[in-house]
Amino acid sequence: MLIFHLDPLASSLFSLLAILALVLSFVMLGSHWLKNHVYAFAAESWVIAAISAAIGFYGHYPELYLIAALSALFRGTLLPYLVLRLVRRLNISREFTPLLKPSSSMLLGAVMVIFSYEVARRLGIALNLVDNIAVLALTCMFSLKLIGFLMMILRSEAISHILGLLVIENGIFLGSQIIVPGMPALLELVIIFDLVTIVMAFGMLVRYLQSHAGTTSSRGLQKLVG
Amino acid sequence: MVNFDALIAALWTVPSAAIVAILAIRRPRWGEFLNLLSAFIVFALTLAILVAAPDAAWVGGSQYLLLTPLGAWVLFCVGVVYLLASIYAIGYMRLLPEEEPRLHKFYALQAGFALTMLVAPLMNNPGIFWIAIDFTTIVSAFLVGFEREAECIEAAWKYLIVVSAGLALALLGIILFYWGGTFSLGPTYALTWANLRATAPKVPETLLFFSFLLTLVGFGTKVGLAPMHTWLPDAHSEGPAPASAMLSGALLNIALLGIYRFLAIVDAGGYGGIGHTALLVLGVFSLAVAGLFIVRQDGAKRMLAYSSLEHMGVLAIGFGFGGPLAFAGALYHMLNHSLTKSLMFFGAGNMMRAYGTKFMSQMRRVLRYYPFSGGIWLLGAVAITGAPPFGLFLSELTILRGGILSANPWAVWVMAALLILIFTAFLNHFRRMIWGPEPEPGATPSLRLSAWNILPMLLAFVPILVLGLWWPNGLWTFFAAAFRVAP
Numbered sequence: 001m002l003i004f005h006l007d008p009l010a011s012s013l014f015s016l017l018a019i020l021a022l023v024l025s026f027v028m029l030g031s032h033w034l035k036n037h038v039y040a041f042a043a044e045s046w047v048i049a050a051i052s053a054a055i056g057f058y059g060h061y062p063e064l065y066l067i068a069a070l071s072a073l074f075r076g077t078l079l080p081y082l083v084l085r086l087v088r089r090l091n092i093s094r095e096f097t098p099l100l101k102p103s104s105s106m107l108l109g110a111v112m113v114i115f116s117y118e119v120a121r122r123l124g125i126a127l128n129l130v131d132n133i134a135v136l137a138l139t140c141m142f143s144l145k146l147i148g149f150l151m152m153i154l155r156s157e158a159i160s161h162i163l164g165l166l167v168i169e170n171g172i173f174l175g176s177q178i179i180v181p182g183m184p185a186l187l188e189l190v191i192i193f194d195l196v197t198i199v200m201a202f203g204m205l206v207r208y209l210q211s212h213a214g215t216t217s218s219r220g221l222q223k224l225v226g
Numbered sequence: 227m228v229n230f231d232a233l234i235a236a237l238w239t240v241p242s243a244a245i246v247a248i249l250a251i252r253r254p255r256w257g258e259f260l261n262l263l264s265a266f267i268v269f270a271l272t273l274a275i276l277v278a279a280p281d282a283a284w285v286g287g288s289q290y291l292l293l294t295p296l297g298a299w300v301l302f303c304v305g306v307v308y309l310l311a312s313i314y315a316i317g318y319m320r321l322l323p324e325e326e327p328r329l330h331k332f333y334a335l336q337a338g339f340a341l342t343m344l345v346a347p348l349m350n351n352p353g354i355f356w357i358a359i360d361f362t363t364i365v366s367a368f369l370v371g372f373e374r375e376a377e378c379i380e381a382a383w384k385y386l387i388v389v390s391a392g393l394a395l396a397l398l399g400i401i402l403f404y405w406g407g408t409f410s411l412g413p414t415y416a417l418t419w420a421n422l423r424a425t426a427p428k429v430p431e432t433l434l435f436f437s438f439l440l441t442l443v444g445f446g447t448k449v450g451l452a453p454m455h456t457w458l459p460d461a462h463s464e465g466p467a468p469a470s471a472m473l474s475g476a477l478l479n480i481a482l483l484g485i486y487r488f489l490a491i492v493d494a495g496g497y498g499g500i501g502h503t504a505l506l507v508l509g510v511f512s513l514a515v516a517g518l519f520i521v522r523q524d525g526a527k528r529m530l531a532y533s534s535l536e537h538m539g540v541l542a543i544g545f546g547f548g549g550p551l552a553f554a555g556a557l558y559h560m561l562n563h564s565l566t567k568s569l570m571f572f573g574a575g576n577m578m579r580a581y582g583t584k585f586m587s588q589m590r591r592v593l594r595y596y597p598f599s600g601g602i603w604l605l606g607a608v609a610i611t612g613a614p615p616f617g618l619f620l621s622e623l624t625i626l627r628g629g630i631l632s633a634n635p636w637a638v639w640v641m642a643a644l645l646i647l648i649f650t651a652f653l654n655h656f657r658r659m660i661w662g663p664e665p666e667p668g669a670t671p672s673l674r675l676s677a678w679n680i681l682p683m684l685l686a687f688v689p690i691l692v693l694g695l696w697w698p699n700g701l702w703t704f705f706a707a708a709f710r711v712a713p
Contacts, residue, residue: 002413126432127409145398152391161387168394176401182414183404187353191397194357198390201364205371205383213376221380224460226519226528 002059002181003134010058011133014051014178018140021047021174022113025147025167029109030102032095034087037163038080041170045075048174055181063185064177071173074192079166079199086203087159090210097219099154108154109147116142137178144171158206158216162199169195228278230293231286234348237271237301240264241341248334254326257333258316264337265312268344272298272305281707285350289416292350295708299557300347300483303564307475308340310568310682314575315468317678321579322466325373332372332466339365339472346480350418352400355484356393359448362477363389370465370473381457381464388457389448396444396484402437403491406430419487423712426495434495441488442504448481449538451508452515459519462531463584467575470527474534474571475564482538482560486545487713494712499633502546506637509542513644521651524585526574529655530567533610536648537563537618543641544625552628554705555621558697562617562690566610569686573603576679580671586655590665599680600660602687607656609690611649617693 006014024044028037049072056064087093100108120138124130148168152161173191176183209216244264248257279298285291315336319329342365346358363386371382403422406429407415415421426434443454450458462470485505492501516536523529537559544556576599581589592600609616622645629638665671 123433123436126430141398145394148394149391152387158383165387165390165394168391172394172398172401175398179405180401180408180413182408182412183401184353184414184417187351187417190354190357194360198360198364198386201367201386205367205379205386208371208374208379209383212374212379221383223377223380224384224464226523 002055003129003132003179006058006133010054013054014133015136017047017051017054018136018174018178021051021170022140022143025144026106026109028151028163028167029105029147032098032102034092034094034157034159035084037160038083038087041083041163041166042076042080044167044170045079046072048170048177049076051174052177055177059181061181064181067185067188070189070192074196075166075170075173078196082199082203083159083162086206090159090206090216092157092159092216095155095157095160097156097217105150105154108150112146112150113139113143116146134179137175141171141175144168144174156217156219158202158209158218161218162202162206166195166199230275230278230280230284231291233271233275233278234287234291234293237268237275237344238341240267240271241337241344244337245334245341248330248337252330254329257330258319261333261337262312262316265309265340268340269305269309272302272344276302279704282711283420285420289418290350290354291348292419293348294713295704295711296483296486296557296713297347299560299704299708300479301344303479303561304340304343304347304476306561307472307564307568308343310565310572310686311468311471311475312336313678313685314471314568314572314682315466317676317680317682318467318572318575318579320676320678321673322373332369335365335369335372336468336472339369339469343472343476343480347483351416352403352419352422352487353397353417356397356400359445359481359484360390360393362480363393363448366461366469366473366477369469370461372466372469378464381460385457385461388454392444392447392454394444395447396441399437399440399444399488402433402440403488406433406437419491420712422491423494426491429495431495431497434492435497435500438488438492438501439504442485442501442508445481445484445488446508449478449485449542450512450535451538451542452512452535455512455515455535458535459528459531462534463525463527467527467571467578470530470575471568471571474531474567478534478538479541479560479564482541482545483713485542489545490713498548502548503634505542506546506634509539509546510637510640510644512536512539512542513641513648517644517647517651520648523655524587526578526584526586526589527571529586529652530570530574533570533648533652534567537567540622540625540641540645543629543637547625547629547632547634547637549628549632550706550709552625552632553709554702555624555628557705557708558624558693558701559618559621562621562693565686565690566606566616566618569602569606569683569690570610572679572683572686573599573606576675577603580673580675581669586659588669589659590662592659595671596675599675599683602680602683604656604660605687606683606690607652609694611652612645613649615691615694617690620694620697
């Protein structure tokens with residue numbers, strides 16, 4: 001298995017890239033401008049594409065080059081383009097009613113990372129992988145997941161919710177590249193396709209929200225309770 | 227030997243062809259007809275698959291297809307609800323003249339929704355199963371938002387965002403399951419249910435149970451188990467009534483099938499006890515939440531949505547108890563719930579159109595104005611609360627009996643108490659609608675319901691009565707066989 005016999009250079013490269021992806025998610029937490037979120041998300045997707053390519057190179061999985069290219073194309077280019085277009089069409093440039101200030105959100109994000117590390121460490125102990133890169137991969141995977149949820153909870157704009165979901169998906173993708181690089185490539189291809197479909201569905205619904213419900217903020221969507 | 231490849235190919239081709247034809251012709255009447263035709267054929271095919279269902283798991287289509295008795299049963303429930311909902315859709319959608327120009331889109335979406343539900347249970351790869359479930363969400367969100375009113379769009383949005391976020395957790399769980407397998411099978415192996423079960427005994431308990439909890443919460447969101455149920459009452463109450471019936475009666479079962487398959491993996495790993503208990507606790511909690519919300523509910527379809535939450539709780543408890551008796555009860559409950567809940571949504575749709583409101587406090591003296599369809603609706607309400615002589619009574623009783631000898635007998639008493647609470651609360655709402663105050667002058671309903679509105683209720687009512695009086699012996703043997711085969 002790849003994670004058991006990595007040379008130190010590859011190991012530090014993967015760690016660097018994974019942590020870069022994690023830092024980019026903090027960029028998203030630390031800003032309320034939607035455009036910044038989209039750019040940070042795009043950068044994060046490119047970093048993850050680089051991870052795929054690096055793993056393809058060091059682990060001798062040629063199909064990962066294809067995944068890396070598609071990941072850069074779809075996650076790194078097409079999805080940000082679709083979301084940016086949505087931002088322009090809805091004419092919303094920033095988050096107006098966040099629950100917390102950027103600094104507090106980032107602090108909460110840090111707590112999430114620590115929690116993720118603790119979970120990953122325990123899994124690592126159970127699997128005898130304490131000093132392995134797998135622990136880092138799991139930490140990043142869970143952190144991105146929790147930070148994505150945090151973005152969805154703390155922010156009310158529909159677009160922030162879409163981006164939160166995309167961050168969660170990025171986290172899963174990042175982790176799965178490192179811990180299960182041999183997973184059938186077909187599945188990853190279909191998931192990318194599924195993601196594009198779901199973002200387009202979100203886009204259509206957000207525009208209906210604006211035209212029929214008059215708001216795209218979850219603070220304004222309070223009709224259905226109880 | 228039955229050629230399942232051909233049957234499954236036909237099962238998917240029919241609705242696909244219907245979608246293409248409906249979108250090409252773009253006439254509402256043709257849409258009705260083609261969708262109904264597709265539903266008839268799908269029903270016949272699911273019945274054929276159920277009758278011919280193999281005693282062991284059948285794997286085909288270059289390892290991508292899996293047919294198990296349990297899967298065939300879930301498919302049959304989809305076929306039944308799709309047929310009933312397609313008949314009812316004709317009557318219901320004709321009551322919405324303003325949607326006439328877009329009606330063909332509704333029927334295309336309905337056939338598409340049925341198609342995604344016919345794909346998911348047959349997937350041998352848990353990852354692809356996850357994607358199929360995701361597609362059911364996307365298609366049905368547009369059905370929920372079909373009427374384009376503010377509430378509908380809000381419900382559709384909430385549905386899509388909550389369920390996608392939940393399903394993302396399930397995907398993480400699937401990847402961790404796969405990771406667990408790589409320690410014994412090597413870095414690359416085929417991701418199938420059977421492989422995950424085979425490797426489970428060699429996976430450390432922490433990882434196995436952690437993966438299971440993620441899939442339980444993820445697919446539990448889709449099933450609508452509390453506390454992940456927040457989208458369910460909105461989505462089920464705001465869509466058009468035929469769509470609500472399909473969401474409640476068919477879709478929830480499929481997500482539950484996924485949970486049961488993951489539970490089987492944990493079982494195979496030897497840590498099933500704690501997995502069963504986790505499912506059981508979620509089921510009991512769902513039942514409690516549903517009971518409390520039903521007591522004070524006024525929206526007719528919202529109450530039915532909480533009732534779906536209740537019945538998914540009952541099913542989760544049935545599967546959580548484990549053992550052949552509770553399992554048989556849960557399977558029987560699945561079909562009975564699909565039939566009864568369709569009937570209830572059809573009745574609610576009729577009354578909402580007739581009284582022009584979605585609130586039960588405004589639907590007064592139902593039996594005087596609609597003695598026949600209102601009467602069936604009332605009988606359906608008695609059935610859905612689990613009273614004899616209807617099918618749900620038998621199945622709930624069987625689950626309770628199965629639970630007494632399980633590892634968690636406490637849940638039997640909690641479940642029984644909550645079912646009594648729900649019985650009282652649910653029928654109290656019907657008492658108010660039937661014997662409550664007179665309608666205000668000028669608010670008396672004058673809508674004439676067509677045969678299309680009433681026939682599907684009758685078609686659902688007859689089987690739940692028959693299944694309540696007579697549990698066919700063939701079904702016992704089928705459930706026993708389904709219990710022995712890996713799901």
